[in-house]
Amino acid sequence: MYKYDAVDKTIVSDRVEQFRGQVSRHLAGELSAADLAPLRLRNGLYMQIHAHMLRVSIPYGLLSSEQMHALAQVSRQYDKGYGHFTTRQNIQFNWPELADVPDILKDLSNVEMHAIQTSGNCIRNISSDHYAGVATDEIIDPRPYCEIIRQWSTLHPEFYWLPRKFKIAVTGATQDRAAVKFHDIGLEVVHNDANQVGFRVYVGGGLGRTPVIGKVIKEFLPREDILSYCEAILRVYNLHGRRDNKYKARIKILVNAMGIDDFRDEVEAEWAHFKDGELKLHDVDFETMQAFFPKPAYQELESGDERVAKWRDLDDRFKAWYDNNTVDHIQPGYRIVNISLKEHGVAPGDATDSQMDAIANIAEQFSFGEIRVTHEQNLVLADVREQDLLDIWKALDADRLATPNIGSVNDMICCPGLDFCSLANASSISVAKQINEKFEDFEELYNIGEVKLKMSGCMNACGHHHVGHIGILGVDKKGEEWYQLTVGGDASNNAALGTHLGKAIAKDKVSDAIGDILDVYKDLRSDDERLLDTFRRVGIDPFKEKVYSEEV
Amino acid sequence: MATTKTVANRAIKARAKATPDRIQNDILSTKAIVNQQIVGNAIHHVAETEELTSRDLPKGDISVPMNLWLDHKTELQARTGLVAVQIAADEFPEDFADEYADIPMIVLPMVAHIDGRSYSHAYKLRTRFNYKGEIRAIGDVKYDQLSFLTRSGCNAFELPAGENLETALNAFSEMSDVYQPSADGGALIFSRRRAVH
Ligand code: HEM
Ligand code: SF4
Numbered sequence: 001m002y003k004y005d006a007v008d009k010t011i012v013s014d015r016v017e018q019f020r021g022q023v024s025r026h027l028a029g030e031l032s033a034a035d036l037a038p039l040r041l042r043n044g045l046y047m048q049i050h051a052h053m054l055r056v057s058i059p060y061g062l063l064s065s066e067q068m069h070a071l072a073q074v075s076r077q078y079d080k081g082y083g084h085f086t087t088r089q090n091i092q093f094n095w096p097e098l099a100d101v102p103d104i105l106k107d108l109s110n111v112e113m114h115a116i117q118t119s120g121n122c123i124r125n126i127s128s129d130h131y132a133g134v135a136t137d138e139i140i141d142p143r144p145y146c147e148i149i150r151q152w153s154t155l156h157p158e159f160y161w162l163p164r165k166f167k168i169a170v171t172g173a174t175q176d177r178a179a180v181k182f183h184d185i186g187l188e189v190v191h192n193d194a195n196q197v198g199f200r201v202y203v204g205g206g207l208g209r210t211p212v213i214g215k216v217i218k219e220f221l222p223r224e225d226i227l228s229y230c231e232a233i234l235r236v237y238n239l240h241g242r243r244d245n246k247y248k249a250r251i252k253i254l255v256n257a258m259g260i261d262d263f264r265d266e267v268e269a270e271w272a273h274f275k276d277g278e279l280k281l282h283d284v285d286f287e288t289m290q291a292f293f294p295k296p297a298y299q300e301l302e303s304g305d306e307r308v309a310k311w312r313d314l315d316d317r318f319k320a321w322y323d324n325n326t327v328d329h330i331q332p333g334y335r336i337v338n339i340s341l342k343e344h345g346v347a348p349g350d351a352t353d354s355q356m357d358a359i360a361n362i363a364e365q366f367s368f369g370e371i372r373v374t375h376e377q378n379l380v381l382a383d384v385r386e387q388d389l390l391d392i393w394k395a396l397d398a399d400r401l402a403t404p405n406i407g408s409v410n411d412m413i414c415c416p417g418l419d420f421c422s423l424a425n426a427s428s429i430s431v432a433k434q435i436n437e438k439f440e441d442f443e444e445l446y447n448i449g450e451v452k453l454k455m456s457g458c459m460n461a462c463g464h465h466h467v468g469h470i471g472i473l474g475v476d477k478k479g480e481e482w483y484q485l486t487v488g489g490d491a492s493n494n495a496a497l498g499t500h501l502g503k504a505i506a507k508d509k510v511s512d513a514i515g516d517i518l519d520v521y522k523d524l525r526s527d528d529e530r531l532l533d534t535f536r537r538v539g540i541d542p543f544k545e546k547v548y549s550e551e552v
Numbered sequence: 553m554a555t556t557k558t559v560a561n562r563a564i565k566a567r568a569k570a571t572p573d574r575i576q577n578d579i580l581s582t583k584a585i586v587n588q589q590i591v592g593n594a595i596h597h598v599a600e601t602e603e604l605t606s607r608d609l610p611k612g613d614i615s616v617p618m619n620l621w622l623d624h625k626t627e628l629q630a631r632t633g634l635v636a637v638q639i640a641a642d643e644f645p646e647d648f649a650d651e652y653a654d655i656p657m658i659v660l661p662m663v664a665h666i667d668g669r670s671y672s673h674a675y676k677l678r679t680r681f682n683y684k685g686e687i688r689a690i691g692d693v694k695y696d697q698l699s700f701l702t703r704s705g706c707n708a709f710e711l712p713a714g715e716n717l718e719t720a721l722n723a724f725s726e727m728s729d730v731y732q733p734s735a736d737g738g739a740l741i742f743s744r745r746r747a748v749h
Contacts, residue, residue, distance in 0.1 A: 007741060010729045018726045022696065030716065031695075038666055039696055121666070151731045151741050157700035158675050158734055161668025227740070238672050239644070244572075273680060278733045278740050285742040 001062050001370060002147050002292045004112045011155065012109045015116055019043050020102035027099065042122055042160065044115030045101055048420055054093045054101060055118040056108060060128035060146040061089030061373040065360040068371055070111040072356035078104050083356065085341060085349045087413055087464060089127050089373040090118055094420065116154055121162045123153040127169045129177045130374040133293060134336055134382045136328050139189050140197060142172035144289035145226065148281065152227045159234045163241035164249035179375065179491040181205045181214040182467060184251045185230060190220060198222045203233060204255030209459045211466040212252040213495045215260040217267065223286065228279040232271035296368040296383050301333025305386040320404040320442055321393055333386055339379040339396060340403040340411065344436045347429050348414045349377035358399040366392050376413055378406065408445040409453050410436050413464055417457030417474060424457035426474025426481035431455060431510050438511035448518055450530045467491035469532045470517060471498040472510065481507045487517060487543055488535040499540045502548055516546045569619055573642035574600045575661040579690050581710040583717055588724050590717050593710060595634060597659060597690055615659040618643055641669040645676045652683050660706065662691040674705035678735035698723035705735035
């Protein structure tokens with residue numbers, strides 16, 4: 001993975017000391033809380049209901065074992081012994097003291113981590129495919145491109161005070177696991193007729209209050225131009241994005257207001273001023289960066305392993321885990337292992353300090369010391385020998401990290417909701433529990449198959465409910481918590497927003513309604529259709545009829 | 553060079569005057585930071601109002617809104633003392649390309665420091681219009697904005713009353729390296745590494 005050189009180290013440690021200065025000026029009364037707020041936000045520090053919340057950047061979701069140990073240590077030393085992995089592949093600590101934060105950041109800088117631009121109206125952490133480098137459908141490895149964009153966007157002086165936050169995602173595979181059409185800029189790798197590598201560029205996608213699917217601004221952008229083209233988009237946005245209303249300030253609103261064609265013309269005109277200047281990348285830049293992401297030292301192995309095959313027959317729990325939580329790998333004899341952070345009764349995405357340490361050790365022993373964070377709030381060990389799967393499973397299971405539910409209804413994305421968030425209309429974690437309890441029978445879960453269930457506690461959509469195969473949105477009805485359901489959302493290649501099922505549902509009826517939706521699916525599905533496919537074929541009506549039929 | 557197209561919120565013909573993006577009151581500070589030094593200051597920055605005319609102007613060194621400059625250029629140029637010109641956040645530097653040769657100093661008034669448009673204005677003035685005069689940021693500009701405004705092309709600042717200018721000078725040395733070029737002529741990190749390899 002990427003290793004800091006002297007420049008990276010200087011920038012990160014200078015930023016820690018700068019932040020230390022900002023906090024101490026604040027504590028000394030020289031910097032008002034109002035003036036500190038946007039500064040601390042640009043270093044990942046929020047003020048929440050109970051305490052501060054610190055969001056630490058995990059660039060494109062990639063972590064070393066050493067970094068994972070450091071995160072465990074932060075949660076132990078400065079927090080309540082756990083951390084929360086987020087949908088943008090970062091980690092949050094919910095209980096740090098303001099005065100400790102500079103020290104936390106100093107500790108993290110020792111393992112090449114920071115919180116720069118993890119919040120605030122600036123360019124955020126670059127997100128990507130959690131199977132980068134090992135996916136069977138990969139065209140190119142997106143990580144070098146992510147790192148190049150990360151460096152360019154870090155403390156960019158001109159784009160630190162944008163109208164609103166700005167998120168960039170990159171995918172290098174045919175199956176989009178990075179939701180590029182729901183980002184402010186999405187980059188999807190393509191080859192042109194001359195077989196050169198470039199990107200199809202999407203702009204103006206996003207969720208939140210106004211969900212919008214990104215539009216193509218450029219069909220083929222040669223890879224050497226990614227920085228200059230992003231800079232042109234950012235400059236047009238910085239100058240023309242609305243600043244009078246924060247709900248209309250995202251680039252998606254600007255693109256819709258201007259129309260994609262006029263927006264494109266404006267960007268191209270801006271780009272023409274400097275496209276062949278200092279920001280142009282050279283082949284050697286990509287080669288140098290790619291060298292940070294080498295293929296691990298794989299052994300030459302045959303596919304398949306006798307012991308694993310035998311235990312799959314003998315032990316149903318192991319079989320379930322193997323079938324659901326592991327994925328094919330490009331290298332024969334290896335598999336990708338997903339670590340579920342969706343254990344029943346635990347807030348989705350949470351991991352304790354001892355779990356983090358255990359994962360770091362398992363990665364060290366079995367997966368070249370690397371871990372990835374997924375935007376579905378799970379973790380991935382990307383390079384595991386098939387022959388080690390049984391040992392890994394036992395090790396993960398011992399720390400309650402082997403819940404065999406990846407991709408199932410119980411593997412849901414869920415925002416903090418009323419429990420932690422001052423903006424929430426309704427609680428989401430307790431509804432997650434209710435759903436977990438309803439679907440305790442794993443055989444039944446497997447029978448249902450892939451269902452992406454996503455839940456947000458209010459229309460800010462932190463839980464991405466618009467793109468859930470089933471989406472749940474918390475709404476407030478005269479002080480009571482109610483839930484609006486959608487069906488058919490999709491964040492991947494055939495991007496779609498979910499269709500409304502009907503009027504909101506009472507809190508204690510949510511899991512029953514999900515059960516109804518899944519019953520309809522089981523009745524109507526043909527062959528190996530997923531819920532999403534069946535919905536696309538039959539539409540919303542059969543689901544609607546069933547869910548609302550029992551009402552008086 | 554591609555032709556510049558007009559976008560929805562730019563109406564050059566009927567330029568708005570007293571928009572919320574313009575400073576509402578005159579600004580007159582006793583001190584400024586110029587080229588990273590604290591210096592005395594006597595420039596009177598005149599706020600834009602619908603009624604403002606060239607007869608309302610104070611004596612001595614002033615900065616005036618771009619609208620006033622465009623309407624009364626000859627008269628203003630005949631004054632003794634400095635006449636600097638303001639470009640507000642909601643104006644566009646490319647609309648005044650013909651003027652820069654005649655303007656000795658450009659002032660970027662910031663109504664709210666979280667509004668980043670002036671950074672792009674400074675960047676364009678330096679890199680696209682090759683403006684060599686002083687570019688001064690005034691208004692809601694404090695310690696923590698100075699470094700990035702400098703990188704984007706500003707070389708002078710007036711801070712609100714009550715801000716400690718001595719402390720604010722630290723802003724210029726907090727960050728000792730950067731990743732990307734801006735108006736400061738810096739190189740892209742990758743081209744620096746290219747040179748090493
Ligand atoms: C705990 C308190 C939280 C608060 C107050 C909060 C607040 C918000 C708000 C106001 C927005 C809307 C921004 C907009 O309109 O553009 C938003 C968006 C978002 N939040 Fe949160 N959030 C919180 C926690 C989280 C957590 C824990 C996650 C990750 C699991 C998260 C992930 C997101 C994402 C991904 C979006 C972007 C949706 C989009 O694509 O536009 N948030 N959040
Ligand atoms: S979706 Fe709403 S309730 Fe949930 S974390 Fe975001 S702002 Fe809070």
